[in-house]
Amino acid sequence: MNHRPILLCLILSLVLLSPGLARTAPFQLDHWSMVRQTHTNQEYLQEFPFTEFTPQYFNSAHELVAAREYLVQNGRDSIADPILRQATNVYLQMFPCNPSDFGSYAEKVTLGEDLFKICQQQDLAGRETFEGIADRLLKNVSYEYEQLLKVNPKAFSKDQQRELADRLGALAYPVTPPPPSDLEKLIIYIGQGQWHHIWETIYGRYLSDPFILISVVLNLLLGSWFTAQILSKFRKYATIQKTKS
Amino acid sequence: MKLLIISLLTALGFPFFTDLAPKADHIPARPGIEDCTSLKTTQIYHKGYVEWNEVQTLDGLKFGDMVTLSRRDGRVNAKYFASGSVSSRFSSWKAxxxxxxxxxxxxxxxxxxxxxxxxxxxxDGQVINRVLDPKMDGLVIVYATGGIAVSDLDNKFLVLGGQDYVDLRSSFKYYSDIEKRVIYPLSYFLTWAQENRATVFQTQLLVYENEPQMVYEKARTEQANRRFLILARDFTGNLNHIIFNVCASEYLGDATHSVFDLLRQKLGYDVIAMLNLDTGAKDHFQFYNDLGGKQPVCQGGQSISECSNLIAYYFE
Structure with a gap:
């Protein structure tokens, strides 16, 4: 007798019924609100499930707009904006910027960009609400990112750093990037032909102290002596090879 | 006696005694109006709308330059360049x-x-930085008409065109009697600034409505050249914008004290606001005479091409 189909069904039903693996149904604002139709605004606000609402509706600007529209059209217009503003705080607590995850910064910038775009199509109250949410998100990202760069200037790749700085700057949340390394500065100054500045920096940093100056001169002398030695060895080797051939 | 020996040894070049010499915060504060500043030279330009004074200490040293720009009749106007390549923007604008x-x-x-x-x-209505700096209590609005208005953010309210009050630092909404609706302050202000093509920046407010906004003795961390933008009414009630360029290396508190006392006590100005301008790595100052020639005043150390922002005054 083949037990294989029975075994398969058994495993499948175990997996589906397992509470740890069963997927929770996504939060539906309309379903949740229907049940609380008779609630006063204060009761509604007190019971509002921010931790369930936030992951669902902060995925995109369109979801947030849809949520606000639903609240306004269903008699919750006076508390729609406070709910969304409070949800923004909850969102930032639940999904803070993670220094090891570039995406945690970029996704908030994307949401801010979309909200700024979308708010132009809203009424005045909606525009101020979505601008307020975008402002809260982008202030948080620019602050967190600037703090991260102070501690770890090499956080994220150069391209990622440039991307974040450009996008935040374009939204009027400029971020001070980490200062370039000495080598990068040297390349920039050579490119700009700022020879005087290069000399002044080298002199100020390395040659103004007599001990360092002596050390540099000795090292240069030693270096050139070694180079001359190696070159003469090569020359000798080359002439020997020539005479042999 | 001990002090005398220390002074002698220090003067003779004993470096190990130098840390026993008086420290910066123990240096007595500048004595104030009695021996600080007096006007030495005065020259009038642009049909009397612009006045330049060289200011000296009473011991004959140059203290700074004071350029007084009268706003009567609206003939001397301000223009602010807050972003971008300001030197090239300035060059094309000034033609x-x-x-x-x-x-x-x-x-x-x-x-x-x-x-x-x-x-x-x-x-000019384009938002460059949306983030309010909590340390900068002066909010400056440069109008397209060439006027300047200053608000004290620590006093919480910013008056918009004398009509409405906005607490910019508040993230709470409130009901506006003028708008007849609930508003969010920063959003409301930004919308207003964009619609009116206003130019706005933040800086340190040193004096507001004749009240110093600092304890002079506490603002004594670093000596440097200073530059102030002052809005003040003279005894006839005319509004003047004053650029005061302090050439002497001064603590911010002392320079503020000296300049405010000079304006208020000696010259009788009603000081509406005194603002601190940047004299750091982007320091530039130039004053022009009637023919457009550069006047030999204390100039900032940097060329105009180094500047990240510029405030310009013009006569028409």
Missing amino acids: GKNVVAVCSGAFTEGSSFFQKPVGLTID
């Missing part, structure tokens, strides 16, 4: 204009490769 003075304005931060304006910055 055909009678420029009186130009200097660096608000503070910036960052390296020489990237400059970010400190605090809320709007350039």
Whole structure:
């Protein structure tokens, strides 16, 4: 007798019924609100499930707009904006910027960009609400990112750093990037032909102290002596090879 | 006796005694109006609308330059360049204009490769930096008409065109009697600034409505050249904009004290606001005479091309 189909069904039903693996149904604002139709605004606000609402509706600007529209059209217009503003705080607590995850910064910038775009199509109250949410998100990202760069200037790749700085700057949340390394500065100054500045920096940093100056001169002398030695060895080797051939 | 020996040894070059010499915070404060400043030279330009004074200490040393720009009849106007390549913007703007003075304005931060304006910055209606800096209590609005208005953010309310009050630092909404609706302050202000093509920046407010906004003795951390933008009414009630350039190396508190006392006590000005301008790495100042020639005043150390922002005055 083949037990294989029975075994398969058994495993499948175990997996589906397992509470740890069963997927929770996504939060539906309309379903949740229907049940609380008779609630006063204060009761509604007190019971509002921010931790369930936030992951669902902060995925995109369109979801947030849809949520606000639903609240306004269903008699919750006076508390729609406070709910969304409070949800923004909850969102930032639940999904803070993670220094090891570039995406945690970029996704908030994307949401801010979309909200700024979308708010132009809203009424005045909606525009101020979505601008307020975008402002809260982008202030948080620019602050967190600037703090991260102070501690770890090499956080994220150069391209990622440039991307974040450009996008935040374009939204009027400029971020001070980490200062370039000495080598990068040297390349920039050579490119700009700022020879005087290069000399002044080298002199100020390395040659103004007599001990360092002596050390540099000795090292240069030693270096050139070694180079001359190696070159003469090569020359000798080359002439020997020539005479042999 | 001990002090005498220390002074002698220090003077003779015993470096190990130098740390026993008086420290910066023990140096007595500048004595104030009695022996600080007096006007030495005065010259009038642009049909009397512009006045230049060289200011000296009573011991004959140059203290600074004071450029007084009368706002009566609206003939001397201000223009602020808050962002972008300000030197080239200034060059193309000044064509055909009678420029009186130009200097660096608000503070910036960052390296020489990237400059970010400190605090809320709007350039001709375009928002450059939305983030209010909590340390900068002066909010300056430069109108397209050439006028300047200053608000004290610590006093919480900013008056918009004398009509409405906005607490910019508040993230709470409130009901506006003028708008007849609930508003969010910063959003409301930004919308207003964009619609009115206003130019806005933040800086340190040193004096507001004749009240110093600092304890002079506490603002004594670093000596440097200073530059102030002052809005003040003279005894006839006329509004003047004053650029006061302090050439002497001074603590911020002492320079503020000296300049405010000179204006208030000696010259009888009603000081509406006194603002601190940047004299750091982007320091630039130039004053022009009637013919557009550069006057030999204390100039900032940097060329105009180094500046991240500029405040310019012109006569028309």
